[in-house]
Structure formats: C-alpha cells, structure tokens
Amino acid sequence: MESLRHGDPSEIGGYRLLGRLGEGGMGEVFLARTPSGRPLALKTVHRDLSLEPDFAERFAREIRTNDRVRSAWTVSVVDFSPPGALPQWLATEYIAAPSLGDWVRRDGPLPAPAVRCLARELSAALVAVRAAGVVHRDIKPANVLLAPERPFLIDFGIARAARDPRRTRTGTVIGTPGYLAPEQATGTVAGAPADVFSLAAVLVYAATGRSPFLAHGEELELPALLYRIVHDEPLLDGVPEPLLPLVRECLAKDPDRRPTAEEALARLGAAEEGEWAGAVPPELVADAARREAELRGLLAAPQVPAHPPTQTGASPVQRPPAPPAPAAPPLPTPVTPLSPAVPSGPRSRWAARGPLLTGAVGGAVVLAVAVTLAIRLPLGGDGRAAPSTPTPTSSAQSPSAAALPDPWVGTWTGVGPGTPDADGISRARTGEFAVTVTLHAGAVGELVGRQASDLKEVATGRNLGCTEALELQQVSRNRVVFKAVTAHPTDREAVLDCPQGNLYVLIMEEPDRLTLESEGAQSAGAPAALTRSR
Incomplete structure (x- = not known):
C-alpha cells in the first residue's frame, strides 16, 4: 500500500481514503474506511472510460456480477456510485493480505504443500463461482490474495454471467496474457472451462514463479505469447508431481477436454480445517499480521474533517461544488439479493x-x-x-x-x-x-x-x-x-x-x-x- 499522492481526493462517495492499493488500465484502487471504521477497497474508473457511450452499462454489469458471487473465497460488494457520478466507483470488503503475484515476485514460489492446498482452495472457489452462474475470465496471480485463513479470489471486473449472451466483440482479447485460455487468446467467447485453464496456469506460477508459456526470465511480445498459448504445450517443470496430471488436463487446448471445477475439486479432495494455515510459509503469516496491524493503526487514527476533494468524489451524502460534467448513462439497478444470514460484513446499496x-x-x-x-x-x-x-x-x-x-x-x-x-x-x-x-x-x-x-x-x-x-x-x-x-x-x-x-x-x-x-x-x-x- 502507498500513501495518497498529491492531488488525490480525501474521500470518495462519503468514504475517507487512507492510501493507495494499486492502479491499472481501468482505474485506481484506494484503501478507504466507512464512518464506523470498516476497511474497504474502493476502485475508481478512469474518467475517459466513464465517458464512453456504453461504459455505464458494462460497469453496472460488473457490479451485478461481483454481488452475485458470495462465498468463503470471495469478497462482497459494499457500495457503488450513483447514476451519473464521475468518477464511477465500486467499494468491496478489504483483505489485508499480499497477492500471489506480489508474494512470488518478492519471496519466490510457494512450497509444494502450499501449492497443493492452493489448488484445493481455488477449485472450491471456482465451484462457488459456477454455482452463482458466473465466469470470472481474469484469474491471474494478482487476483489471488494469500490471507492467513484461506486464499481469496477477487476482481470480477470482466466476468460475465455464464448464461448471459454477452456483447463481447469477436476478436477482442479479454483477460491477462500468460494466464488466458486459448479460446480467450483467439478472441472467441469463453465459458467456465476458461477459468479452469487460468486456474491451472496460476498454479504453475505459484509453483515455479512463471507462466506455463514462458521460460524463467523470458519476455515475449503479446502476439508471440498468444501464439504459444494457442499452439504450444505448457512448460510444467517444477509443478509438484501429485498435481501434474490434473494441471496438464486443465491446460488442454480443447475446452471440452478440461475437467470441470467440480471434477477438479473431487480429485483434489476437500481441504481440511486449518490445512491452509499450516501449509503456507511462516513468513506469509507474519506478513499478513504486519498488514493487519498497519490496517488497525490506520483505522484507529482520529478522523479529521475532510478537505474538499481535489476531484469530484460523488457521494451519496454530499458532493463538493464542481462545474457540471457530462453525465454517464444511468446505471441499471443490480438485482441480485443478499442473504441476511451474513450480518458480520458490510453490505451493498x-x-x-x-x-x-x-x-x-x-x-x-x-x-x-x-x-x-x-x-x-x-x-x-x-x-x-x-x-x-x-x-x-x-x-x-x-x-x-x-x-x-x-x-x-x-x-x-x-x-x-x-x-x-x-x-x-x-x-x-x-x-x-x-x-x-x-x-x-x-x-x-x-x-x-x-x-x-x-x-x-x-x-x-x-x-x-x-x-x-x-x-x-x-x-x-x-x-x-x-x-x-x-x-x-x-x-x-x-x-x-x-x-x-x-x-x-x-x-x-x-x-x-x-x-x-x-x-x-x-x-x-x-x-x-x-x-x-x-
């Protein structure tokens, strides 16, 4: 996490910003807190994207998709921007843990027991995703958080409902190179088998520190990497022996030849209580404890009156005076219900x-x-x-x-x-x-x-x-x-x-x-x- 930069708003949507969690092609992600002190991951959308004619509809679809997937391995939507707000934003529960990508880059691959346990946990997560009728479509190391109690699968930003006809244009590559399924690499509509392929690619990364289609330290231009994904066999040296047959099958070029998430989980077996905590490196547990302590300190700090944001932070409570801006098309109301049997966490609008x-x-x-x-x-x-x-x-x-x-x-x-x-x-x-x-x-x-x-x-x-x-x-x-x-x-x-x-x-x-x-x-x-x- 980074400190807020000069020019960052002090709050968005009525939520005080505490720091920066990251940024990408879609927008920026901030650590925020609710008035009662709950931490949030608040993702904003770049203004240029917000002004695209059909973006509001796509963003609303992202919110609905995020909110449909509720399981032990995913985070819940808490709130989102009202129609016409600029910037548009989405707030979810925050997990104080490193991503798989960050951990492996800094500390190296996970030990074999942790990789096997990660395979079981993420397969269970995919079963929950499928049960909600959703395809994630961007499973990658950056979207897997290594929390002490279990890994979390986050960011359904380009997910689609499995039964949704979708409006993805043929020839458009959606996903992250290196972890794409072949059908995604060729720009065709990808279903649930694409998530199974990407999950196996992530397991290869967890065990080896590289994509299954790159040698150690190798970098390729996007066309060459996509060609390998579609035509070449994966490099599986370093994958734990017990996982090799399943990983190889999950990386089949033909989606129909891959096992389903349910079949993969059945072959791996359900994780036992506390198995993940015992399998991960002690350094990972210590890292998560340090992040939790840092988070508690940020949340406990006195809240001083917020200065007016330096950019429009559309709040459901108040908005600072600002010149009129072109309004994005209104967001459709999400329709997925939330079970009241989960009272412990914040809930969406x-x-x-x-x-x-x-x-x-x-x-x-x-x-x-x-x-x-x-x-x-x-x-x-x-x-x-x-x-x-x-x-x-x-x-x-x-x-x-x-x-x-x-x-x-x-x-x-x-x-x-x-x-x-x-x-x-x-x-x-x-x-x-x-x-x-x-x-x-x-x-x-x-x-x-x-x-x-x-x-x-x-x-x-x-x-x-x-x-x-x-x-x-x-x-x-x-x-x-x-x-x-x-x-x-x-x-x-x-x-x-x-x-x-x-x-x-x-x-x-x-x-x-x-x-x-x-x-x-x-x-x-x-x-x-x-x-x-x-």
Missing part, C-alpha cells in the same frame, strides 16, 4: 436488496431482512435523486460529541414499496415496507431506542419484519451511527432468523427528516427516508 426465501424439507423457512437503513441523496418529488448540495453544517454537531443531539429524539417513520415484483423463490414477494424508529436521549455506548419493520409476504400474509434495540455508536456533525445489539421478529409468533449486529448510519439533512447512508445492513423496498411523526 439497500435499494438492490430484498428478503430471501429458502425452501427446506417439511416446509419453507423464511430468512427475514431486518430494516435496512442507508443514507442516500435526498429524493425529489418524483422519487428520483434530487441534485446534490453540500450538507448543511450550521447546526452540525462536533465530531467529538458523545450524546445523541436533542433534535434526534422522537419517533421517525417511513414507508417503502417492498418487493411486490420479486419472484417469490430467490426473494420474498412483499407489500409495503413500514419502518418506525424511536429514539431517546443517551450517550455513546448506551441503548437509545429501537427500530421496527413491518412487511407482509404477499402469498402468506406473514410479517417478515424484525425489531432491533439500537445502541449509539458515533455522533459526527449531522451523522449518527447506531448498532443493533438485539434483534427478534416483529411478529413474535413468526419463525424467522433476524440478523444480529446490523449497523445503521443516518443523517439529518434537514429538520424532521432522516436519510440513510449506503453502509450497513440494507434491503430492497425499504423507505428512502424517515420523517418525524412525534
């Missing part, structure tokens, strides 16, 4: 979320989504985001304030549309989504109120809402962070699983009106804002 309905033998079990509150831009009369203005500060609270300000005390209510058009299978079909938040005076660390949600499932009439006790976590200007310390079904007779530990970040942008920040627990159909009822 609630407008894309809804309750999940899952079947079980002997009857259906409904996983209820608690009221999900997220700060958004104020809404105009037509329900669309109104033009942004700087947040008023004349009545702002000091960042060091330790008590809930008096104007917040009272009862706040709002009604959202629910999810009447959901399919009733992957997402519950509900009617109006009513929210009541009751707040009373109290200091940080104390219980200061509760929130209750009511939303009826259309088919059964069951109330899928949850009720939570709210603890005051932070007061900063006109923004307040609450944590739900208890949660139970609003209908005490309901058989529901209400998530624990949700975070809610609210802002008072005008008297008697609260809006909700795009951080914390969120679900589709909830109200956009709450107004004082008493």
